[in-house]
Amino acid sequence: MGERMSEPPEVLLVEDNPADIRLTLEALKECRFEHNIRVVRDGLEATSFLFRRGRYVGAPRPSVILLDLNLPKKNGHEVLREVKGDENLKRIPVVVLTISRLHEDILRSYNLHANSYIIKPVRVERLVVVMKSIGEFWFDVTTLPPE
Amino acid sequence: MGPAGKTHEELRREIEDLRARLQEAEETLRAIRSGEVDALVVSGPQGEQVYTLKGADHTYRVLIEEMKEGAATLTVDGTILYANSRLAEMLRTPLEKVIGSSVHRFVEQPHQQMGQALLQQGKQGAAKGELTLRAEDGAQVPVLASVSPLRMQGAPVLCMVVTDLTEQKRYEEIVAAERLARSILDQAAQAIVVCDETGRIIRASHTARQLCGQNPMLQPFDAVFPLQVAAQPERAVGGPFSLVDVLRGERLRDIEVCLTLRDGQVRSLLLSAGPLLGAQGEVLGCVVTLTDITERRRAERELERQARELARSNAELEQFAYIASHDLQEPLRTVGSFVELLARRYRGKLDEDADDFIEFIVDGAARMQRLIENLLAYSRVTTKGREFQPADCTAALGQAVVNLQLAIQQSGAVVTNDDLPTVMADEAQLVQLFQNLVDNAIKFRREEPPRVHVSAEQGEGEWVFRVRDNGIGIDPGFFHRIFQMLQRWHGRGDYPGAGIGLALCKKIAERHGGRIWVESKLGKGSTFSFAIPFEGAGRNG
Numbered sequence: 001m002g003e004r005m006s007e008p009p010e011v012l013l014v015e016d017n018p019a020d021i022r023l024t025l026e027a028l029k030e031c032r033f034e035h036n037i038r039v040v041r042d043g044l045e046a047t048s049f050l051f052r053r054g055r056y057v058g059a060p061r062p063s064v065i066l067l068d069l070n071l072p073k074k075n076g077h078e079v080l081r082e083v084k085g086d087e088n089l090k091r092i093p094v095v096v097l098t099i100s101r102l103h104e105d106i107l108r109s110y111n112l113h114a115n116s117y118i119i120k121p122v123r124v125e126r127l128v129v130v131m132k133s134i135g136e137f138w139f140d141v142t143t144l145p146p147e
Numbered sequence: 148m149g150p151a152g153k154t155h156e157e158l159r160r161e162i163e164d165l166r167a168r169l170q171e172a173e174e175t176l177r178a179i180r181s182g183e184v185d186a187l188v189v190s191g192p193q194g195e196q197v198y199t200l201k202g203a204d205h206t207y208r209v210l211i212e213e214m215k216e217g218a219a220t221l222t223v224d225g226t227i228l229y230a231n232s233r234l235a236e237m238l239r240t241p242l243e244k245v246i247g248s249s250v251h252r253f254v255e256q257p258h259q260q261m262g263q264a265l266l267q268q269g270k271q272g273a274a275k276g277e278l279t280l281r282a283e284d285g286a287q288v289p290v291l292a293s294v295s296p297l298r299m300q301g302a303p304v305l306c307m308v309v310t311d312l313t314e315q316k317r318y319e320e321i322v323a324a325e326r327l328a329r330s331i332l333d334q335a336a337q338a339i340v341v342c343d344e345t346g347r348i349i350r351a352s353h354t355a356r357q358l359c360g361q362n363p364m365l366q367p368f369d370a371v372f373p374l375q376v377a378a379q380p381e382r383a384v385g386g387p388f389s390l391v392d393v394l395r396g397e398r399l400r401d402i403e404v405c406l407t408l409r410d411g412q413v414r415s416l417l418l419s420a421g422p423l424l425g426a427q428g429e430v431l432g433c434v435v436t437l438t439d440i441t442e443r444r445r446a447e448r449e450l451e452r453q454a455r456e457l458a459r460s461n462a463e464l465e466q467f468a469y470i471a472s473h474d475l476q477e478p479l480r481t482v483g484s485f486v487e488l489l490a491r492r493y494r495g496k497l498d499e500d501a502d503d504f505i506e507f508i509v510d511g512a513a514r515m516q517r518l519i520e521n522l523l524a525y526s527r528v529t530t531k532g533r534e535f536q537p538a539d540c541t542a543a544l545g546q547a548v549v550n551l552q553l554a555i556q557q558s559g560a561v562v563t564n565d566d567l568p569t570v571m572a573d574e575a576q577l578v579q580l581f582q583n584l585v586d587n588a589i590k591f592r593r594e595e596p597p598r599v600h601v602s603a604e605q606g607e608g609e610w611v612f613r614v615r616d617n618g619i620g621i622d623p624g625f626f627h628r629i630f631q632m633l634q635r636w637h638g639r640g641d642y643p644g645a646g647i648g649l650a651l652c653k654k655i656a657e658r659h660g661g662r663i664w665v666e667s668k669l670g671k672g673s674t675f676s677f678a679i680p681f682e683g684a685g686r687n688g
Contacts, residue, residue: 019481026488122480122516124487
């Protein structure tokens with residue numbers, strides 16, 4: 001943990017709705033834990049970022065991915081399949097963050113090796129709690145794979 | 148030498164003589180019977196004597212023998228003194244046996260008394276009566292018998308004339324049968340057509356004549372009624388109808404056919420047909436009945452169309468409610484989230500008005516959120532309903548109580564229940580139904596802690612569940628409104644809720660083929676009841 005203290009963890013948020021992006025950022029802000037967050041707005045952007053294609057050649061490798069399911073161009077499940085199918089990327093924890101309660105969405109996500117499935121709470125108060133939990137669990141409790 | 152000392156020659160002459168006299172006597176008897184003789188000359192020891200046959204005028208005697216009626220003279224107790232050969236013929240008995248017999252011997256048992264009475268009356272004056280005679284061979288002969296007294300010297304004698312009514316009866320029967328047939332053909336609402344064995348029309352009812360719009364007599368049925376068999380599921384083949392099979396003895400029942408009238412109108416008809424059988428069971432032709440069902444079919448089609456239209460618009464409406472409420476959620480979430488954020492960050496930092504405004508927006512957004520969730524739940528009852536399976540109602544109520552734990556604790560409510568049955572149902576919806584009813588009972592409570600009791604009893608083909616509470620009760624004037632969507636009967640501030648719970652209950656009960664109702668008195672608590680059929684008769688899925 002000591003080494004990571006100097007360099008805050010990288011978080012990639014894959015989300016298309018500007019309001020939701022802002023809300024997530026605001027909730028994260030209230031959590032007060034050190035992190036760098038980057039946002040991509042569709043599935044294609046997400047895979048370009050992760051595979052460092054095009055303008056993302058120099059993109060950092062995220063420590064955790066927060067992934068919405070309902071995305072333009074390439075949906076969340078497709079992104080998940082590509083990430084978990086890649087020898088290099090599959091170790092990155094992916095937290096699905098969505099409003100979908102559908103059983104098939106939940107099962108499909110875990111079948112594609114999502115590390116966690118979180119239904120976005122309606123209340124901001126709860127969202128802050130959820131963000132805090134994510135931060136605590138992945139960056140404090142958990143030991144992430146070495147890079 | 149013969150007896151009495153007569154010679155052989157004398158005896159032979161005597162025999163000749165006797166033979167001649169016998170022959171003469173037989174001749175005479177025959178002549179008397181046939182009426183050829185009206186007087187006899189008999190040689191006797193006192194010389195020749197003339198016997199006149201009283202009243203036996205030759206002409207009348209012949210008349211009696213020749214007439215179509217049977218005639219007889221009787222003693223008052225009914226012994227036949229004389230009968231004509233026509234009567235003997237009627238009774239199929241030799242004349243010798245008729246004469247000397249009692250007339251009652253020939254009267255059919257049920258008419259014996261009538262026969263006796265007729266003779267009694269006949270003694271006083273002319274009497275008539277219809278009765279049935281029984282011939283020697285057992286055959287029944289309906290007759291009209293007239294009896295009248297004969298004025299003769301010595302003992303009173305009756306004269307009887309018997310008219311055979313067999314032919315007349317048969318004729319009457321034929322006339323009656325014809326009258327019946329004609330009445331049927333004239334009055335039947337159906338078109339009835341009788342054809343001979345070649346398929347030509349020999350009788351047609353009034354309606355049949357109207358239907359074909361021409362004189363159909365002696366024309367081929369298939370030409371007068373060019374029927375097309377309607378294509379039906381059970382009879383795939385359509386095409387022109389032909390009487391051929393019916394004329395072979397086949398029976399048809401309610402075949403749907405179409406008839407195109409001369410003016411181009413098409414009538415839908417139900418055709419039934421069967422053979423017209425002769426006395427020996429031979430096919431003489433056939434009888435065809437056509438029932439006009441054009442109006443019925445039209446009404447059915449209209450009804451079907453309306454049902455389809457209704458189902459379509461219902462499904463559309465449900466789909467609309469689902470999509471609308473689903474899509475409304477997203478922007479509302481945004482509004483709700485940011486106003487909440489606004490309140491978190493800026494409450495007390497702006498001015499008092501701003502705080503009030505924020506409060507109103509937060510409240511409005513939260514209410515709308517609940518409303519939409521409820522609308523979604525409402526539309527999901529049918530769009531996302533699951534298949535019916537045996538569902539334990541005690542367990543369903545238990546789950547509902549668990550879901551309401553917080554409300555139960557806060558209100559100090561006591562929820563009790565009898566043993567509840569297992570019914571065919573969508574279990575999740577059953578939980579929702581119990582939950583909404585118990586929740587309602589807790590919400591609309593008086594000062595004292597709510598007491599809710601759930602029971603069930605068998606009704607006719609259904610289980611009737613009751614949820615009884617000790618709450619504030621409902622004004623009977625509102626009974627019909629409380630199950631409608633978005634109907635509130637309390638001010639918003641007094642009792643929470645979006646006014647959809649009971650509408651949802653109603654929809655769930657109805658999806659299960661059941662119903663829901665309430666009994667209540669203001670201030671005396673309410674009992675909500677719902678019925679679920681034993682076999683889950685509702686819309687499955």
